[in-house]
Amino acid sequence: MATVTTPGEGLRFYPQDQWGLDYLFQTCNKLYIADILLMEEYPMFPGAFAYNNHPVYKVDVLGVVVRIEERSKMFLVCREHRERHMHCKEYVYRSGIHSFLYLFFAFYFSCETCFAVDDGTGVIPVACWKTKFGDIPDPDSLFSIDPQLAGKVEELKSSSRERTVGYSLGDLVHIKGKLQIFRNMKEIVSFYHKKVENSMYEVLRMLELPALYKNHYDKPFRLPYKVAQELKLKETEAQTGVISETTKAKQLKPLVKDFLQKKNIVNVCARNLLANEEFRRSVAEIVSDQAIGEDNGQPVSVVKHALSFLEQEGDLCQKSGQPGLYETLFQACPLDTIILSILRTECSKEKYSEKGCHMLHLLDELQKSRQYCKLQKAGLITCLGRLEAQSDVISATSNHYLVFS
Incomplete structure (x- = not known):
């Protein structure tokens, strides 16, 4: 197991809009329960947790049930659910809905089974939320369907019932769910839970986890090189107020493509483009701080950069033996x-x-x-x-x- 790295140890923590670049973010991370309990909330965004600098909010654990607690469905009797339904209570009072309707919703949403899972490294509570109307209705009571299809529905119904009820102490269960803090304690709110009959799965999980830690979790999350360079460039431009050549080239790229399509140009180079008076006037709006001409290398460099971007997108192809000369590919060629x-x-x-x-x-x-x-x-x-x-x-x-x- 690896130690959870804190922000003071030199790792960079990224804002929420960049978490999608971490390929572990959308997955259910297979972690030791001991490490899950040690994880702290991700800086700048409560609700997600940090392992090293990886944002984690969904986990996948496999362990043995060591405690079972059936929590009451009735809101007024079960006082420990009060915090969870406070938002519902406020909504009812504001909207003026009858208290009976409020009790109905409290009854509907508060059916919960909580059990503790132990994987050998630690114990964590798991909340399995169920609804009063969670069972699949009898198809015959809704509409007449094919008997073969009705049998399939009945199989799914029995399979769902086996997965969601009937756990006992000592059962090996597979849990996937979202990690949250409730009453200053971490718990998993499961959206998938199933009893595992074969105990060898526990051995396989313990053999799998060290490789996952070594190859993925223990390696810090870093942005891809191109993304990091773009963000660094934007930050530099914001600080200095000077637009870089790369940004100018990106602004010039659609202008160059439109001009090539309009003129039906087959072979193009930067200097030939700048020789056109119409194109020179368009470039002057972007490269306004430099004189447009062959004696000045700035405009030519920006146009060359824009042509290279078009080549990366597949609109141009560089010709061999003629540096800077491109063939257009977005039209018949x-x-x-x-x-x-x-x-x-x-x-x-x-x-x-x-x-x-x-x-x-x-x-x-x-x-x-x-x-x-x-x-x-x-x-x-x-x-x-x-x-x-x-x-x-x-x-x-x-x-x-x-x-x-």
């Missing part, structure tokens, strides 16, 4: 004819006759040519999408293509 020729050759082979030629194999064949040795995957996807829209090729799978004959 000579590459389409070469792709169709390669597909006809490859699909005539027995290996690709049924399933089609894989996109990466097609890219490899194109990169063998001198003209398209710098073609990127995004550019190939752009051309294949256009050819498929024209019914020149057919996608047998998401990555395999057949030529339409």
Whole structure:
């Protein structure tokens, strides 16, 4: 087990809108119960918890039931549920609904079974919320359905009943749920719980956890490089008030693409674009702090940067042997004819006759040519999408293509 790292130990804690970049955030994290009990609330956002700097709010535990507590359904009798229903009580008083309706809702929502689970490292309470009308109604009482389907529903009904009731001390249970603090104690509010008949699952879990800790949980959460660079760039721009060349290039990118589409330009380079008076006036609105001209390298550099962004998105392809010269791919281009020729050759082979030629194999064949040795995957996807829209090729799978004959 690893020790929970506190904010003072040098780890960076990220705001809530960046948690989705942590691939562990949306999963039910398989953790030792001892580590779950040691976790503190995530800084800047109560309700989630931090293991190292990983935001955790859903957990997956496997353990033995060591305590069972059936909590009363009636709100007025069961005083320990008062905090949980305070919001409902306030709503009833504000809306002026009759107290009988309030008691009905309190009765409906307060049916709960609480039991404690022990995995050998610690014990944590687990709350299993149930509703009064949780059982599946008899299908015959609603509408007439096929007897075979009614049998399936009955099987699901009995299976659901077995999973949600009938736990006893010593049962091995599998729990998935959200972690929360209730009365200054951590507990799991389960949305999945099931009795495990095979005790070997407990051994397998204990063998699985050390690898998960070593490969995932103990490694700190860091933002992807490109995302971190963009955030750092925005922070620098906000502090200095100076717009960087990268930001200017991103602003210029749609302008360059619209201009190329409007003029039906096949081959393009930065200096040729700046030679056009109409384009120079458009660039002057973005690169306003520099004179537009060939003697000044700033505008040319920004346009080159914008062209490289278009290449990454698959709209352009850099030509071999001619630095800075690109071929447009978002409209009919000579590459389409070469792709169709390669597909006809490859699909005539027995290996690709049924399933089609894989996109990466097609890219490899194109990169063998001198003209398209710098073609990127995004550019190939752009051309294949256009050819498929024209019914020149057919996608047998998401990555395999057949030529339409």
